[in-house]
Amino acid sequence: MSAFSGARGLSGEIWAAAGLIRASVQEKLVYRFDLLVTLVRNLILITIFRFLWLSLYGGQAEFGGVSLNQTLTYATLGIILSPLFPNSLILDVGGRIRSGNILFDISRPLHFGSLLLYQMMGQFVAALATSAAPMFLIALALGELTLPTSGWVWLAFGVSLALGFFIAFWLDFIVALAGFWLTETWGLFYAKWSVVDALSGKYLPLWIFPPFLRGLALALPFRGILYSALAIFVGQVPLEKIPAELGFQLVWALMLTLMGRLGYVAAARHLSVQGG
Amino acid sequence: MIKVFHLNKHFRIAQPGQGVAGKLRALIAPQYKTIRAVDDISYTIRAGEIIGYLGPNGAGKSTTIKLLTGVLVPTSGEVRVGGREPHRNRIANASQIGVVYGQRSQLWWDLPLVDSFEILAAMYRVPSARYRQVSDELVALLQMDDFLNQPVRRLSLGQRMKGEIVAALLHEPPILYLDEPTIGLDVVAKNRILQFLQTINAQKGTTIVFTTHALSDVERICPRIIIIDRGKVALDDSREAILNRFGRMRQLVVEFEDYIQPVALPAGRVIKQENNNLTIEFDREQISAFDLILSLKDQTGIRDIAIKEENIETIVTRLYEQAAR
Amino acid sequence: MFRLFWLLKWKSLKAELQYPVNFLSGLFGTSLIGAMDILMLWVPVTAFKAIGGWDFWQLGFMFALWKMSHGLHEFFFLPFRGKHDEFLRMGDYDSFLIRPMHPILQILARSEFVVANMLSELFPSVTMFLICAPHVKVPWSMGNILFLGLLLFSGAVIEWAVYLFISTFGFWFVRTNALRSIAGTFLFRAANYPLHIYGRVFPFIMTFVFPFAFMAYYPTHYFFQMQNPLYSVWMPYLPPLVAIVALTIAWGFWSLGVQKYQGSGT
Numbered sequence: 096m097s098a099f100s101g102a103r104g105l106s107g108e109i110w111a112a113a114g115l116i117r118a119s120v121q122e123k124l125v126y127r128f129d130l131l132v133t134l135v136r137n138l139i140l141i142t143i144f145r146f147l148w149l150s151l152y153g154g155q156a157e158f159g160g161v162s163l164n165q166t167l168t169y170a171t172l173g174i175i176l177s178p179l180f181p182n183s184l185i186l187d188v189g190g191r192i193r194s195g196n197i198l199f200d201i202s203r204p205l206h207f208g209s210l211l212l213y214q215m216m217g218q219f220v221a222a223l224a225t226s227a228a229p230m231f232l233i234a235l236a237l238g239e240l241t242l243p244t245s246g247w248v249w250l251a252f253g254v255s256l257a258l259g260f261f262i263a264f265w266l267d268f269i270v271a272l273a274g275f276w277l278t279e280t281w282g283l284f285y286a287k288w289s290v291v292d293a294l295s296g297k298y299l300p301l302w303i304f305p306p307f308l309r310g311l312a313l314a315l316p317f318r319g320i321l322y323s324a325l326a327i328f329v330g331q332v333p334l335e336k337i338p339a340e341l342g343f344q345l346v347w348a349l350m351l352t353l354m355g356r357l358g359y360v361a362a363a364r365h366l367s368v369q370g371g
Numbered sequence: 372m373i374k375v376f377h378l379n380k381h382f383r384i385a386q387p388g389q390g391v392a393g394k395l396r397a398l399i400a401p402q403y404k405t406i407r408a409v410d411d412i413s414y415t416i417r418a419g420e421i422i423g424y425l426g427p428n429g430a431g432k433s434t435t436i437k438l439l440t441g442v443l444v445p446t447s448g449e450v451r452v453g454g455r456e457p458h459r460n461r462i463a464n465a466s467q468i469g470v471v472y473g474q475r476s477q478l479w480w481d482l483p484l485v486d487s488f489e490i491l492a493a494m495y496r497v498p499s500a501r502y503r504q505v506s507d508e509l510v511a512l513l514q515m516d517d518f519l520n521q522p523v524r525r526l527s528l529g530q531r532m533k534g535e536i537v538a539a540l541l542h543e544p545p546i547l548y549l550d551e552p553t554i555g556l557d558v559v560a561k562n563r564i565l566q567f568l569q570t571i572n573a574q575k576g577t578t579i580v581f582t583t584h585a586l587s588d589v590e591r592i593c594p595r596i597i598i599i600d601r602g603k604v605a606l607d608d609s610r611e612a613i614l615n616r617f618g619r620m621r622q623l624v625v626e627f628e629d630y631i632q633p634v635a636l637p638a639g640r641v642i643k644q645e646n647n648n649l650t651i652e653f654d655r656e657q658i659s660a661f662d663l664i665l666s667l668k669d670q671t672g673i674r675d676i677a678i679k680e681e682n683i684e685t686i687v688t689r690l691y692e693q694a695a696r
Numbered sequence: 697m698f699r700l701f702w703l704l705k706w707k708s709l710k711a712e713l714q715y716p717v718n719f720l721s722g723l724f725g726t727s728l729i730g731a732m733d734i735l736m737l738w739v740p741v742t743a744f745k746a747i748g749g750w751d752f753w754q755l756g757f758m759f760a761l762w763k764m765s766h767g768l769h770e771f772f773f774l775p776f777r778g779k780h781d782e783f784l785r786m787g788d789y790d791s792f793l794i795r796p797m798h799p800i801l802q803i804l805a806r807s808e809f810v811v812a813n814m815l816s817e818l819f820p821s822v823t824m825f826l827i828c829a830p831h832v833k834v835p836w837s838m839g840n841i842l843f844l845g846l847l848l849f850s851g852a853v854i855e856w857a858v859y860l861f862i863s864t865f866g867f868w869f870v871r872t873n874a875l876r877s878i879a880g881t882f883l884f885r886a887a888n889y890p891l892h893i894y895g896r897v898f899p900f901i902m903t904f905v906f907p908f909a910f911m912a913y914y915p916t917h918y919f920f921q922m923q924n925p926l927y928s929v930w931m932p933y934l935p936p937l938v939a940i941v942a943l944t945i946a947w948g949f950w951s952l953g954v955q956k957y958q959g960s961g962t
Contacts, residue, residue, distance in 0.1 A: 132874040139881045142898065143889070150893035151744040158744070282721025289728040293735050303743040380959065442793045444958045458958060465796040477791045481711035490707060493700050494797050522714060 111205050112213040119217025120224075133226045134233075137174055141239060144170040144298070161302065164241045165329040169300050171239040172325055175230045176256070177297045179222045180263035180320055181215040182288060184271040189280035192366075201363065208268055208359055215264050243328060251337045255324035258344035262319040265351035266291075272355075275362035296322030302331065316347040372546065372578050373416040373439065378448035380409040380434055408434040410602035411448070416580065418545065421572050423589025423610075424582040426599040432582040435599070436550050439580070440470055452546065466495060469539030473551035476531065477538060478523045484534045485519045488541060495542035502541065509537045513567055529560030536564065540571070546578045547571075553588050565592050587680065590614065598686070617686045622679040623651045623663055628672035637666050647674070700797070704805035705771075712809055722812045723819075730763060730820025733888060748893040753831035754920060755890070760825035762887055762912035765851030767817030773856035774807045780863035781872055789957060800860075800950065834919045843918075850935040851911035855883065857942035858906050860950055867953035882906050887913070892926060899926055907942060910935040 148170060152163045188211075191197040201207050234240050243249060270287045274280050292298065294317035301312045301322050312318055323340050326332045332340050385401040408431045416422055426432050437443040438450055441457030441464050450457055457464040470477075478487040492502040510516060513533045518526055526534065532552060539547060549568075553561050569592050571577050583589060589596055589610075596613050598606040606613065623639075627647045634641070639653030653663055660678050667673065712719050737759060741752045750758075775783075783789060783803065792799035834840065862875045882902055891899045891913045902909040903926070910931075917925045918932035925931040 128874065132877055135874075136877055136881050139878065140885060143881075143886050143894070146894045146898070147740070147747070147889055150748050151740055153744075277717065277721075279715055279718035279721075282718065282723070282725035285722070285725030286728050287725075289725070289732040293732045298736060299739050304739055305742055308739075382959070437790065440790075440794045442790050442958065444955075446959070461793060462796045465794050468794065470791075470794050472787075472790065475787055475791070479707065479711065481714055482707055486707050486710070490700075490704060493703055494795055494802075496796075 108205075108209070112209070112216070115210065115213035116217035116220060119214050120221040122217075122221075130225050133178065134230060137178075137226075137230050138233070140174045141171050141234065144174065145239065159302070161300075161331065165331065166300065167239055168241045169325050169329045169331075170298070171234050172231075172328060173297050173321060175227050175234065176324070177295075177321060179219050179227055180260060181218070181267045182263070182291060183284065184211060184215075184264075184267040185274055185280050185284045185287065188271040189274035189277075192274050193278070197366070201366070206356075206359075207363070208355055211268060212264055216260075219260055241329070243330060245334070247334065247337070248327060248330070251341060252324055252328045254341055255327050255344060258341065258348050259320045259324050261348040262316055262344060262351060263291075265348070265355040266316065266320075268355045269351065269358050272358045272362045275365050291317055291320065294318065295320040296325065300326070300331070302326075316351065319344040319347050372418040372420075372453060373580070374449070374451040375415075375435075375439075376413050376449040378409055378412045378435075378438065378450055379407070379446045380431075380438055380443060381446045382406045382408055407602045409438065409445075412599070412602075412604050414597060414604065414607055416578060418578055419572065419576045420595060421568070421579040421593045422581065423593030423596040424580055424599065425584065425586065425589060425596060426582075426605075427584055430599050431602040432584075432599060433550055434602075436470070436548050436580070436582060440464070440468060440548060466542060467544050467546060469542070469544040469547045471532075471535045471539045471547070471549045471552050473532070473549070473554040476523070476535065478531070478534055480524050481522055483520045483522055484515075484526065487523065487534070487538055491538055492541050497542050505541055505543060506537065509540060512570060513537065513563065529556055532556060532560065532564065533567075536567070540577075543575070544577070546580070549579065549581045551583055552581070553583060553585065561588070568592060586686070617689060619654050619656050621653055621655050621660065623653060623660055624677040624679065625649045625651070625664070625667060625673055626675040627670055628674055631670060634667065634670070637662065639663060701801065701805060705810065708805075708807060709811045712811055719809075719812050722809060723816050726813065726816035727819045730817065733759065733763075734820060734824060737888060748890040750890050753828045754916070756824045756828035757832050757919070758890065758912045758916045759888060760821045760828060761848070761915060762851070763817055763821030764825065765848045765911045766855060766883075767814050767821060768848055768852035769855040770817055771810050771814035772852060773804060773859070774810055774813060775803050776856060776859040776863045777876070779806070780859075781866050781870075784866045784957075785870070789954075793954075793958070799954065800947070832920060835921075840919070847915045847935050850939040851915075853939035854907055854910055854935065854942055857939065857946040858883075858908070860943070861946040864946070864950045864953040867956045879906050883908050887911065903927065907938050910938045 145167060148163065148166050152158055152166070156163055158166075188197070191200060200210060203210060231240070235242075243252070267287075270283060273283055277283070294312045294315055296312070296318060301309055301318060304312060312322075323332075323344055327337060327340060383403040383405055386404055410431075412435070424432055424435070434443065438445055439452060439457060441459075441461045444458045452464060453467050455464055477491075478484065479490065488502075488506055492499075492506075497505070510519060513536070515530070515533055515537070518530050521530075523531060523534065536549075536552070547568075552564065556564070565588070568579055568581070572579055572592075581589060581593060594610055596606070596608065596610055597604060598613075622642075625648070627649070629647065631644065631647065631649055634649075636651065638658040639651045641649065642652050643650035649667075651663065653660075664673070664676065734756070737747075737755050738752060741747055741755060745751070747755060769777075780803065783792075783806070788806075789799070792802045795802060858879055859876070862872055862879060865872045865875060882898075883906070886894070886898060886902060887908050891902060891909050894902075899909070902913075914925055914931040915935060916922075916932075923929070
């Protein structure tokens, strides 16, 4: 305890965060072969969806006000970026609870949510640098991407991606808390995974959804994970509406953070009563 | 029953390269290192024997078991189990052997223990009447009634190991291999299992090969002991002969309150004296530990006492020392 | 031998039901994946009317064939897509090799959650089949129904053969997840849409390398009475043959692998 007292407060928190992020980045770099696999897999996925959209557009340059280039950019970028977001915390946390290792995690001088958050941030940064960025350049070279011309769009895209990360993380964290009550969590993992895949716009842009489904998807927080950033990037969110889009993400990010924190208090109480 | 003649098993292991250039070279033209896991071993085991197969970790015990079961194919030499070559007649060999791995499980994790027995009985084609008879008998001997219907994952290590042993004996094999079955067990569980093995051997004449690195395990039940080190048979002799040669030596470590005066011992010799600690080696046939401690009573207060048995590592070291002499 | 296989499957169902909450939630969760896949077909088809000239009912029918086959695969053959690497790493093979039963059959018997897995594939696929079949005007006869059964089982064997082949690399390399993940991308993503939209390379891969196209794409031509499938007019009738050939190759490769494991190969 005394060793840590000097590094308490905000600077201590940043110090701990930096350490955890660095550790995750290094961990990721150990599995260099996996990076190659991700690359190949992404190329296959990009090809599948490229052919799908070419076939759907059937030679037309535009459909419903969206150009083929915009759609291809959306699909490609979605495939490249979606591995960045945490989506399997529930398996991880469930495993730690079953093995009892959770006791180590919650006895660290750091909020459990923050501990996982920093680890996931590390993975986000590592995946961004080692798989998303090279993939982006490859896709660009293959002519799959049409880049925005405005610097503001680039900036908004970056902010939106970061907010998307927080939404994805805290959603995942809240679902993972179920692991404190349930002994087996794979059903929940797949359920959440399917819902996020469909409603975050990972494979299909929400604008091609039929109206009632689109309304639903646009109202839910899942769209903030990926769809917002992608739609901004391809220009489907007009410049003047970007602040509203980012605001939507920010509000959900904050709400989910709050919910995650409160949920954890309940989970920790449950753990201390049940003894794990 | 088991005959092993100039048996060899060598593994080739690719050496990982150092640095980027070395790694690339290792990819194109890998450098191999040959490990002689089993190196020219010969012995014969008769039906009904209990063999203690001893050796330090990595000596080649498990490799030998794998050769005897037919899981591995020998590099050269001959293995015969009940007249068959195990790796050429894997399936025929399978029904005459039972195998227990102390560090692995062959039970179905999520199922009640008894279900694993039923599955294995079906796999080995044990007629159902015979299965019931055999399992009742074994279960009674090991007093397993109260956990027979528990899922395996909820069993304690000792209970699980009893389950593993029964699972290996349901088809009444004439030979039972046990690869470190006592690892991690408490004394009570260990004793019950050792006693059980002795009973099975006496009643059914089962030949038992038992690997371990703890001398004390085999001391009680194995009339014959084979010590293996670095792939070679270091010693193959009766229990009595080995204990006479090596098992008699003990070490007594005494910690005193104060600095130690020079001591005159009635027997044994001081092998280490450091600050307040004194280590004495003695022959338990010559003097008991109790008498030895009594002889030290004139010293300023004894704070702590420990008695160390010789372990297999020191015996093996000693074997080499003797061979060198 | 078959009696034993069914005994093991029955025991494995018993093991699954030891965790009823997990069984039901797993069933629900994995069924949602099927629902998501259907959504991935339905959304673009609703917006664009057709994919590669096929309407929703045709696509749904093909999807149902694929997924029913896949469901059978999960029941019979799952461990080679799942735990084979682990069996090698944890040394379970030492046990498989000392029992009087073929190791491949023992591995097939070693599966967990096969029933939940199968049902979660069959729920969405059978539903889709029942919805789509009346719309695609298949001339149902006794022969066609029997052929359908044969096709579904052939499809399951084809998927198994691919993963048996991939698993065998585990005898030489510690992990085979790279190949697994690449094959999985073709199986779970590319097979959802009709093969002819993919240009030339992918159809080749899905016909000759990972022959997943025989699980549903080619057979649908038979049921839709379409005249000109890719490559040859015989393609719709080939799945049983492809299954036999693929399995023979994979089984042979596995036998080589196990020799390497026993140290008599290299």
